[in-house]
Amino acid sequence: GQQVMQIPQYQHVQEGEDFTTYCNSSTTLSNIQWYKQRPGGHPVFLIQLVKSGEVKKQKRLTFQFGEAKKNSSLHITATQTTDVGTYFCADRSYNTDKLIFGTGTRLQVFP
Amino acid sequence: EPEVTQTPSHQVTQMGQEVILRCVPISNHLYFYWYRQILGQKVEFLVSFYNNEISEKSEIFDDQFSVERPDGSNFTLKIRSTKLEDSAMYFCASSEDRVYTGELFFGEGSRLTVL
Numbered sequence: 001g002q003q004v005m006q007i008p009q010y011q012h013v014q015e016g017e018d019f020t021t022y023c024n025s026s027t028t029l030s031n032i033q034w035y036k037q038r039p040g041g042h043p044v045f046l047i048q049l050v051k052s053g054e055v056k057k058q059k060r061l062t063f064q065f066g067e068a069k070k071n072s073s074l075h076i077t078a079t080q081t082t083d084v085g086t087y088f089c090a091d092r093s094y095n096t097d098k099l100i101f102g103t104g105t106r107l108q109v110f111p
Numbered sequence: 112e113p114e115v116t117q118t119p120s121h122q123v124t125q126m127g128q129e130v131i132l133r134c135v136p137i138s139n140h141l142y143f144y145w146y147r148q149i150l151g152q153k154v155e156f157l158v159s160f161y162n163n164e165i166s167e168k169s170e171i172f173d174d175q176f177s178v179e180r181p182d183g184s185n186f187t188l189k190i191r192s193t194k195l196e197d198s199a200m201y202f203c204a205s206s207e208d209r210v211y212t213g214e215l216f217f218g219e220g221s222r223l224t225v226l
Contacts, residue, residue: 045214097159
């Protein structure tokens, strides 16, 4: 079955440093959604990417969808302690109702 | 802001017992889901529900699992005979439209501990 992997698994950064998580799929991605899960919390939708090569920004967050639609990335500029959590990418194929989550990247930010 | 609510927040049960987890999706949403997350791991799809029937289910969702929408507001997940490996956080989610076009709104989860 389809596997969606993310690297790194963990990332510890000093506040103010940048952070990037990469999402790679064994098959072509249909659309990519990104979710953030705070420690002890539930996944919260961040954004959806649909088009090959698409780039979207939300303040300090930049999301990219690969040209071949087999990978995606999330980059956070100048991390803050409020960015702490696990970031998941998730893919849904065209003809299904299930969202396949990536393995997640846990971000820890030290003040 | 509308939200998905889940009860109970934590349930402890003995192996072999039946468990029912309850969810109230956002009122105008049409698609409902259950996901689970074993501690420290990724979020796994269990089942999707639309128009009063299951639209898709995963390999995890075997005969021990069932879902129901007994009235216009609640959406329940039943585990008939719990196993140790069912211990996880169970998230209910809903969406206004199919996942392909819209985001999922997750509840805060029900933590199930099977002893």
